[in-house]
Amino acid sequence: MAGQITTGNWTARCSGYMNRLQARMSSLARPAGGFVSQPEPRTIGGYARGKQLISGNYLFAGYLVEAPGAPVWDVPPPSLAFEEEIHGFRWLDDLAAVGDGAARKQAQAWIATWIDRYGNGTGVGWTPDLTGRRIIRWINHAIFLLAGQEKSGSQAYFRSLGQQTIFLSRRWKAAAPGLPRFEALTGLIYAGLALQGMGRHVAPAARALARECRQQIDAQGGIPTRNPEELLEVFTLLSWAASALEASGQTPPAEHVDAIRRIAPTLRTLRHSDGGLARFHGGGRGAEGRLDHALAASRIKTPAADGLAMGYARLSAGRSSVIIDAAAPPTGAASYNAHASTLAFELTSGRRPVIVNCGSGVSFGEDWRRAGRATGSHSTLEIAGYSSSRLAPRRQIGGHGRELLADAPRKVRAEREAGPQGQVLSGWHDGYARTHGLVHARQLSLSPDGRMLTGEDTLAALTDDHLATFDAVMTRSKLQGVVYKLRFHLHPDVDAALDMGGNAVSLALKSGEIWVFRHDGHAELMLEPSVYLETGRLKPRASRQIVLSSRVLMQAGQLNWTLAKAQDTPQAIRDLVTDDDPLPEEN
Helix, strand or coil: CHHHHHHHHHHHHHHHHHHHHHHHHHCCCCCCCCECCCCCCCCCCCHHHHHHHHCCEEEECCEEEECCCCCHHHCCCCCHHHHHHHHHCCHHHHHHHHCCHHHHHHHHHHHHHHHHHHCCCCCCCCCHHHHHHHHHHHHHCHHHHHCCCCHHHHHHHHHHHHHHHHHHHHHHHHCCCCHHHHHHHHHHHHHHHHECCCHHHHHHHHHHHHHHHHHHCCCCCCCCCCCHHHHHHHHHHHHHHHHHHHHCCCCCCHHHHHHHHHHHHHHHHCECCCCCECCCCCCCCCCCCHHHHHHHHHCCCCCCCCCCECCEEEEEECCEEEEEECCCCCCHHHHCCCCCCCCCEEEEECCEEEEECCCCCHHHCHHHHHHHHCHHHCCCEEECCCCCCEECCCEEECCEEECCEECCCCCEEEEEEEECCEEEEEEEEEEEHHHHCEEEEEEEEECCCCCEEEEEEEEECCCHHHHHHHHHHHHHCCCCCEEEEEEEEECCCCEEEEEHHHCEEEEECCCCCEEEEEECCCCEEEEEEEEECCCCCCCCEEEEEEEEEEEECCCEEEEEEEEEECCCCCCCCCCCCCCCCCCHHHC
């Protein structure tokens, strides 16, 4: 292990040195003199976030720094992630969304300061992925940035863009495969098409992007990390690059176009009825409207898959959508952000999430990050004190300390069927076989009208080896059995209350819908605290969870449950309640 850490640190130091060297060397090259053409702006920011930036409230990577009147570059960064975010320039989308004179003045000043301080190759922003992200924003918002700009400012802007483009042409291969490399290559294509004297970089970058599509996007339109939000980011970048190439009269390579066509139906499988993404393996719901906008812009009409897509199954009827993690988690380096969520599900009714997973705790620190990855943070079965996948000791990957998933389920099977009685997902995994000799099987059935979700969860020892392991566990527990829990995490906006003498739970949604959770009486029913981990918030949001607790005393145990709309809930509801966009101090 010590050798791995040393090697990882050495590799990271070498990569950082080469990035700085190439950044400084590129400053000696002939700069771009202006635009040949300019891609249509596609990045979309938030007006409220832009106003917060103008007022000096800087919220990045889960940290809020209040520094009215101080440029963002003068703020001591509370974390490396905070610093990397500001060097990626996504905040430029937010200032452009405000679009007034104050926002333009601030954007121009911040870019000028960045060029003065970091344009010679210093700072954390000189990595291929951050450079690609930054170039895309600078070019997208060029009209906004150059309006009223003095000649010296415009010259510095184009000189820096040219320098960054040359740096990318030399260092994009150093970006990690996957999203970082897609960002680097898309930025290089954007710059090559838009800037004078940079056209020679377009063809090599387009070929490299096509090669990455072939290697990183599988036949079903999935990526190795199985992160839905990351897949949306990749899809968006590929769509931007293809549109930019087509607008310049060039045809994107076939592998590039085919990747977009494969990803679109997979994203539709991962789309809830409210337009948000399922929250699995480190991904969030995505910015409001981002998924629908990306799908519409792609002009790909292929519907969601009937079977599994990137390992997920979707049941949909009426106003309801259910999305289930029905495959083994990512493995190896791709599992650095993966969760122990096998057979977990989420349920959304209309515009309202009902059953959710807690989400990624990355922006709230390492302890929350680790907690969010545990099986207990997902809406599935958990054997008390254990996750269906366990974390390996921390190791160095790409210069960062990573905890990869280890001891994950070796066998995961799932099948989706549809018939007159509704849609059914049947699956099982052996994630607890080595620790307890038990296999978890789950069947979820959604009625044809979408008003009832029925569940059946079973823990069972199926083979002689399983029985031997289970008997050993029973002996150690002095025949007290294996405690397990079914968890159903509720969205913070769901108002939950025990009902029917403690034998049911009523769930009231902001839309006015009432759902009722019931079970077969073979477990203890409780309402317990939970959290909702959401990027862009200062701290986790308090929520609640339904918990069914029981024990396996023989070689099998089973719990049956239903989640159904109350009979007096109409089939169609006009959901007119709006969601408030809280200010940072209210998060």
